Amino acid sequence: MATWEDFEQEAPELAALVRARFEAEKHHVLATLRKDGSPRVSGTEVDFVGADA
Helix, strand or coil: CCCHHHHHHHCHHHHHHHHHHHHHCCEEEEEEECCCCCEEEEEEECCCCCCCC
16 A cells, blocks of 8 residues: 555645645545445545654
């Protein structure tokens, strides 16, 4: 599994955009679809801590 540091090295511009988006707000919602097509919604909180955040 790649670390955040790996991601920053491979795609620094995208990593900066993603990090700024996550740091803009404390709470986030991830919405996906199950195999049967029904929705799944998960609340998350994101914190960046250390080099391998």
